[in-house]
Amino acid sequence: MKFNQLVVAGILYSSASLANAASDNSEFVVEDIRVEGLQRVALGAALTYIPVQRGDEVNTFRITQLIRSLYSSTHFEDIEVLRDGNTLVIKVAERPTISNIIFEGNDDIKDEQLQESLDGSNIRIGEPLDKTVLTSIENGLKDFFYSIGKYNADVTAIITPLPRNRVDLKLLFEEGDAASIKQINIVGNELFSDEELLEDFELQFNTAWWDFLSETRYQQQTLQGDMETLRNFYMDRGYLRFNVDSTQVAMTPEKDAIYISMNVTEGEQYEISEVELVGELLGHENYIEQVLPLTPGELYNQAEVTYTEEFISKYLGRFGYAYPTVTTVPEINDEDKTVKLTLRVDPGKRIYVRRINFTGNTVTADEVLRQNVVQMEGTWLSNSMLETSKNSMSRLTYMEEVEFETVRIPGKEDQVDVEFSVKEQPSGSFNAGISYGDRTKLGLQAGIQQDNFLGTGKRVGINVSTVSYQKSAQLSYTDPFFTIDGISLGGTVAYSEFDGSSFNVISYNQKRWSVGGTIGYPIDEFNRISFGLTYSDIELSNRGNYIQTNRFYSQFTDELNPDAPISYTSLESSVSWSRSTINRGLFPTAGSTQRASFNITTPNSDVNYFKSIYDAKFYFPLTRNQKWSVLTKLRVGYGNGYGDVNGNDQILPFTQNFTAGGADTLRGFENNTVGPRGIFRTAGGNTITLPDGTKIPGDPSGDSYQLSRRSLGGNAMILGGVELITPTPFIEDDASNSVRTSVFIDVGNVWDTEFDYDEYKELNNLNSSEQLLDYSDWSLFRSSAGISVQWISPMGPMVFSFSKALQEREGDDARFFTFNIGQTF
Known part of the structure; x- marks a missing residue:
């Protein structure tokens, strides 16, 4: 179409511009060529489009060809050819150069999409502006708006001249409101009701106010899809001769409402x-x-x-x-x-893979990605292997998107190249900086926590941090592909100083250093089993006098110095199974993750206990684009001691207790405040003196107790919840993988299965305003509901939760708003 426009324009201009030349002589021999009016275009570039040289004889036909050739260069909007003696004079007016392109008023079309459309017409910054194509662009954009029901839309191209033959191009959009569907009628259906047929339609009308997922705006493409849905409805039930005879779309005079009618022939079943x-x-x-x-x-x-x-x-x-x-x-x-x-x-010919290529990985090395590819070069192409490879890479925490395509090799009917295109995302950070939590307050941290260290795919952590409740230093390393067949190997060396009172648990101080290693084996694409061994040396001091913790302290207390710190060592072995089918490593929207672990200290340890945890998350997408999903989650844990010391049963160290409350467990409650609380017991003063002078406690009914303000945690835990993952308002699609919004309900509790409520219920309660709960009662639980926003920022995840406690117990610390900034992930 562009070429025809140029030909017509060239003929018109040539007939006009040759008037002077024709009045003199229609043919002459060119002695010189002079081009006037050039500004941006170099003379040499212009001469390449002039099919006339000195010494050539020119006539009207040759001049017409010359004008057409110059117009084909797309540099000029006006050309005039004159004769000055035997000199051929070509006067040109260059097309203005586009200095800037501005889009204004476009809501349904992104700037990037508009620019891609303009690129197809060669309208971009720095290029000459061809005004002849602007009208077709305006009409094309109007047609797009009409197709989505915006019949009052208008598009105007505004050209603003600038110095030095430059222009600003502004596309001004007036989109208006989309026409809503008032009614959809199906005519000719006798076997099925309108309600049955319209149930699976994407276009809807007269929907309830709360049905915000329904599409009530008319869209031509969506209507075509609904017609295919209607056809499939009948074809899936044997009506092989079903046909949509005609479709009518009627619009109100105000262009704000649409009525749709479909005439169908049902036929008979086959x-x-x-x-x-x-x-x-x-x-x-x-x-x-x-x-x-x-x-x-x-x-x-x-x-x-x-x-x-x-x-x-x-x-x-x-x-x-x-x-x-x-x-x-x-x-x-x-x-x-x-x-x-x-x-x-x-079947066609068997196809072989010549080469596997990767694009988009600016940080991650190719060999790291190849470790996750099960399709081999030089072997035949397997679609299932390519899908498996894509899923494996997508589950890496440092990959945001992974796609692949097969490219046929010219001249080779049986060979293809596989092109994997990836989009990376932060996988931790070089995290020198600060953090702040509404309870942990100001914290300083420095070091590296990377799941893709220097693009090698190895997880490396060198962290030194200090927050209100803990000072720690840790060095960790994991090679997920220690061997070519996917065996992983890792290790950790750590030291920490912990203050329980600042962590919202009972008062005690702990110093701990540990060293450990893990090895993992892949079972298949989704399942993995790991084994670990960790040696720990722990010192406890500044301990409170709680009944529950005294049972543990009594194993190590020095009778001569009962307030001295106690220390013990342990060698803990672990086995864990994990399964992951999620579609992404961070912010998944489909699939599931499950992990079960069992830890137990060896018999030669100073403490003998075990802990088991099961953690599962299931994602169910609600829409095809997976922007709406439902997450269900469950975390179950139980631990206890085994064996005995001096005839007394071993118990789970209270430092290993489960805690709940906060962003990761039970939102709506302060961090680590949910569950059993420490109990102080005071003797009533009644004592019995034996004949030898020994005093023993008398009747315990006169004893009293007092509850701590802090949680002790428990040896059993059940936490669950349901979340509706929604698109985040005011966030562009390219940022949707780093920001997540959800509406949630959390339910759960922590229990002490060894707690004997009967031992305390008859005692005097010094906390007259707060009653002792049965911490072993499984019917006690907490619940909350609210909205959560998570952001994977350059400095780490930020979690903001607005929640309301629905079921709380006396003494709970419920919080409407909680947040945490700067944690590594």
Whole structure:
């Protein structure tokens, strides 16, 4: 179209510009050529488009060709050819250069999409402006708005001249409101009601106010999809002759409402009389015939036919036949209402992979990505292996998106290259900086915590941090591909000083250093098992006099110095199983993760205990683009001691107790405040003196107790919840993978299964305003609901939660707003 415009323009200009030349002589020999009016275009560049040289004889036809050639350069908007003696004079007016492109008023079309459309017409900054294409661009954009129901939309191109033959181009949009659907009518349906047929339509009308997922705006493309949905509804139920005869879309005079009518012919149901497989099935005929869902005597089902075609294609793709053709040919018998289905299979040639390439990985090395690719170069192409490879890379925490495509090699019918395109995201950070929590207050931290250290795929942590409750230093290292077959190896050396009173738990101080290692083995694509061994040396001091903790302290207390710090060592072994099918490592929207672990100290340790934890999250996408998903989660834990010391049963060290409350466990409650609390017990003063002078406690009924303000934690935990993951308002799509908004309900509690409520219920309570709870009662639980926003920022995750405690217990510390900034992940 552009070429025709140039030809017509060239002819018109040539007829006008040759008037002077024709009045003199229609033909002459050119002695010189002079080009006037050049500004940006160099003379040499202009001469390359002039098909005339000195000494050539020119006439009207040659001049017309010259003008056409100059217009084809796209540099000029006006050309005039004159004769000055035997000198050919060419006067040109250059097209103005685009200095800036501005989009204003566009809400439904992003600037990037608009610029891509303009690029197709060669309208971009720095290029000459061809004004002849602006009208077609305006009309094309209007057509787009009409297709989404915005019939009052208008698009205007405004050109503002600037010095030095430059212009600003502004596209001004007036989108208006989209026309809403007032009614959808289906005419001709007798077998099924309108409600049944419209149930699966994407376009809706008269929806409830709370049904915010419904699409009530008219969109032409969506209507086409709903018509196909209607056709599939009948075809899946055997109505092989169903047809949509016509569709009418009527609009109100105000262009704000749409009425849609569909005229249909339902026809009758057809049964399958025979299913025949023809073509080359590569020796897999028996298997394919056994698993085919199509059975003679059953009603025709279009969905099953499509599934059968896709199944055969994917099955052959496992053996390198990546581009098979599977076609179902129906032979319809209208007399007995039956159909014979003939499946014609052409596997094509077996395809081999020549090379696997990666693009987009600016940090991660190619070999790290290749470790997750099960498709090998030089072997036949397997679609299932490519999908497995994509999923494996997508679950890496430093990958935001992973896609692949197969590219045929010119001249090689049986070879392709596989192109993986990836988009990376932060996987931790060089985290010198500060953190702040509404309870932990100001904290300083420095070091590296990276899941993809220097692009090697190895997890390395060198961290030194100080917050109100803890000072710590840790060096950790994990190589997820220590061997080529995916065996991982890791280790950790750590030292910490912990203050329980600043952590919202009972008062005690702990110094701990530890060294440990883990080794992991892959079972298959999704499952993994790991083994670990950790040696720890722990010192406890400044301990409070709580009944529950005294049971543990009594094993190590020096009778001569009962207030002295106690210390003990342990060698802890662990085994864990993990399974992951999530679609992304961070902020997944589909799939599940499950992890079960069992830790136990060896018998030669100073303390003998075990802990088991099961953690699961399941993501269920609600929409095709997975912007809306439901997350269900469950965390269950239990621990206890084993064996005995001096005839007394070992118990779980209270430092290993489970705690709840806060962003990671039970939102709506202050961090680590949910669960059993420490109990002080005071003797009533009644004592009995034996004949030898020994004093023993008398009747304990006179004793009293007092509850601590802090939580002790417990040896059993159940936490669960449901979250509706929603698009984050005012956030662009390219940032959706780093910001997440959800509406949640959290439920759970922490218990002490060894607690004997009967031992205390008759005692005097010094906390007259607060009653002692039965910390072993499984019916006691907490719950909350609210909204959470998470952001993977350059300095680490930021979590903001607005929540309301729905079920709380006396003494709980409920919080409406909690946040934490600067944690590593």
